[in-house]
Amino acid sequence: VPRRRSLRLRLTLAFGFSAAFLSVLFAALAYVGVRHILVTDRQSTDLRQAYVNAALVRSAVGAGTPAMGQLVASLDAATSATSLVELRGAWYAAHVSLTRAELPAALMRAAGRDEVARQVLVSAGTPVLFIDVPVPAAHAVYYQLDDLGDLNRTLRTLLLLLAAGALFTTVVGAVGGGWITRRAMAPLEVASLAAERVAGGALDTRIPEDARDREVAALATSFNTMVEQLVERLRRDARFAGDVSHELRSPLTTLATSVEVMRQSREQLSPEGRAAFDLLATDVGTFQVLVEDLLEIARSDAGASMMHLEPVDFVELVHQCVRSAQRRHQLAAVPVVVEAGLDAARVRVDRRRFERVMTNLLDNAARYGGGATAIRLSRAGDDVVVDVDDAGPGVDPRDAHRVFDRFFRGTVAHDRGAARGTGLGLALVADHVAHFGGHVELLASPEGGARFRISLPALEEDR
Amino acid sequence: MRRRLIALGVLAAAMALAGCTYVPTDAQPHVVNGHSVPFNLLHRPAGH
Numbered sequence: 001v002p003r004r005r006s007l008r009l010r011l012t013l014a015f016g017f018s019a020a021f022l023s024v025l026f027a028a029l030a031y032v033g034v035r036h037i038l039v040t041d042r043q044s045t046d047l048r049q050a051y052v053n054a055a056l057v058r059s060a061v062g063a064g065t066p067a068m069g070q071l072v073a074s075l076d077a078a079t080s081a082t083s084l085v086e087l088r089g090a091w092y093a094a095h096v097s098l099t100r101a102e103l104p105a106a107l108m109r110a111a112g113r114d115e116v117a118r119q120v121l122v123s124a125g126t127p128v129l130f131i132d133v134p135v136p137a138a139h140a141v142y143y144q145l146d147d148l149g150d151l152n153r154t155l156r157t158l159l160l161l162l163a164a165g166a167l168f169t170t171v172v173g174a175v176g177g178g179w180i181t182r183r184a185m186a187p188l189e190v191a192s193l194a195a196e197r198v199a200g201g202a203l204d205t206r207i208p209e210d211a212r213d214r215e216v217a218a219l220a221t222s223f224n225t226m227v228e229q230l231v232e233r234l235r236r237d238a239r240f241a242g243d244v245s246h247e248l249r250s251p252l253t254t255l256a257t258s259v260e261v262m263r264q265s266r267e268q269l270s271p272e273g274r275a276a277f278d279l280l281a282t283d284v285g286t287f288q289v290l291v292e293d294l295l296e297i298a299r300s301d302a303g304a305s306m307m308h309l310e311p312v313d314f315v316e317l318v319h320q321c322v323r324s325a326q327r328r329h330q331l332a333a334v335p336v337v338v339e340a341g342l343d344a345a346r347v348r349v350d351r352r353r354f355e356r357v358m359t360n361l362l363d364n365a366a367r368y369g370g371g372a373t374a375i376r377l378s379r380a381g382d383d384v385v386v387d388v389d390d391a392g393p394g395v396d397p398r399d400a401h402r403v404f405d406r407f408f409r410g411t412v413a414h415d416r417g418a419a420r421g422t423g424l425g426l427a428l429v430a431d432h433v434a435h436f437g438g439h440v441e442l443l444a445s446p447e448g449g450a451r452f453r454i455s456l457p458a459l460e461e462d463r
Numbered sequence: 464m465r466r467r468l469i470a471l472g473v474l475a476a477a478m479a480l481a482g483c484t485y486v487p488t489d490a491q492p493h494v495v496n497g498h499s500v501p502f503n504l505l506h507r508p509a510g511h
Contacts, residue, residue: 017471024474
């Protein structure tokens with residue numbers, strides 16, 4: 001599935017666009033409505049004025065008043081509009097510049113048909129309302145011109161105000177949408193973070209279920225139930241593996257004892273019988289180690305509650321564990337190199353399990369790496385580090401991240417000629433070190449072999 | 464999303480165009496109904 005832009009961004013944009021669309025729509029409707037009212041109002045006012053002026057012209061002509069120029073001037077003085085009168089083919093206007101050429105031809109034709117008409121046209125860059133009122137009784141036509149420039153300015157101001165309002169509404173919509181989205185998405189982020197922690201091994205992670213919103217509370221409850229079921233399932237699996245291993249141990253001990261008894265009579269067997277006995281003895285031994293490892297790993301899965309963590313001196317611990325592992329498993333002596341700055345270093349570990357970690361690493365080096373060449377202790381930031389180097393061919397980079405998987409065996413281990421392990425040794429190392437709060441990784445040793453590196457957090461007071 | 468954006472842009476442009484002419488102009492004169500003209504202005508005396 002191709003990844004889309006973040007939901008939060010998309011929701012914020014949707015809020016912004018919705019606000020923009022609605023505000024522009026309402027602004028446009030308001031503008032068109034107000035413009036219609038203003039223009040209509042102005043037209044009816046001008047028309048009423050034109051009727052009054054035309055009536056005055058008719059009265060003046062009827063009374064035989066000859067000074068039409070003076071009458072037109074007085075009409076202009078009384079109103080904001082400009083008047084133009086045609087009387088028996090002669091034209092009268094108060095403004096010298098105003099002539100019949102200014103008038104729209106269509107309007108003059110309407111006047112010729114004895115029709116009152118109005119028309120808005122742009123003249124010299126400004127809208128002008130032209131009105132004609134024919135006065136047939138006086139053989140005259142009254143024309144009125146009203147400059148609508150002021151109306152244009154009013155409408156421009158209105159448009160600017162509405163545009164500013166729409167812009168403001170859009171910004172408020174986007175910001176408000178972003179805020180609402182952030183609030184709405186917060187529980188989702190909490191759930192995602194909690195899921196990440198659970199996936200990282202923190203199985204005690206839960207989401208607070210005290211949310212006020214019903215949907216969020218339901219999400220928290222479902223999530224917590226899911227994690228609890230997961231934990232229960234893991235416990236059950238671990239218990240099952242432990243139980244099976246435990247049940248296998250007793251008959252296996254009997255088998256091993258029987259093999260030891262039979263070993264005393266080995267020389268009396270035929271050569272074929274001796275070979276079969278040797279195979280049996282080796283596999284019973286391997287089986288015993290496997291069951292012990294399975295038990296150990298089941299205990300490890302049962303959690304940190306089974307751990308007896310205590311602060312111990314780091315350098316002394318490593319020395320003791322190495323000596324003990326060598327003595328118990330008849331391994332060759334390995335030099336332990338201690339770098340400066342570790343005199344007072346202490347770590348919090350389970351002694352028995354740390355010894356198991358060192359034993360497994362040394363045993364692994366002996367089986368597949370031609371034996372350990374050196375153990376180096378050093379400090380890296382807040383951690384103390386144990387490096388176990390071997391003389392082997394190193395590990396195939398493709399296997400490097402899988403060697404700590406349970407029952408994983410590399411290409412060397414698959415060779416029947418090599419001493420076979422259980423495939424659980426390094427998995428146990430990784431489990432135990434994780435319980436100590438550290439981690440283990442496989443690197444390439446500068447001498448050419450493999451290097452297993454354990455990093456453990458040093459105790460606070462020693463930093 | 465892109466189509467919605469384009470539609471919004473077109474709408475905004477149309478509104479901007481409509482707003483350019485603050486006072487609408489007329490292509491043809493509007494003739495006012497003769498009955499609404501007051502003062503009997505359009506009356507043509509007999510014989511004229």
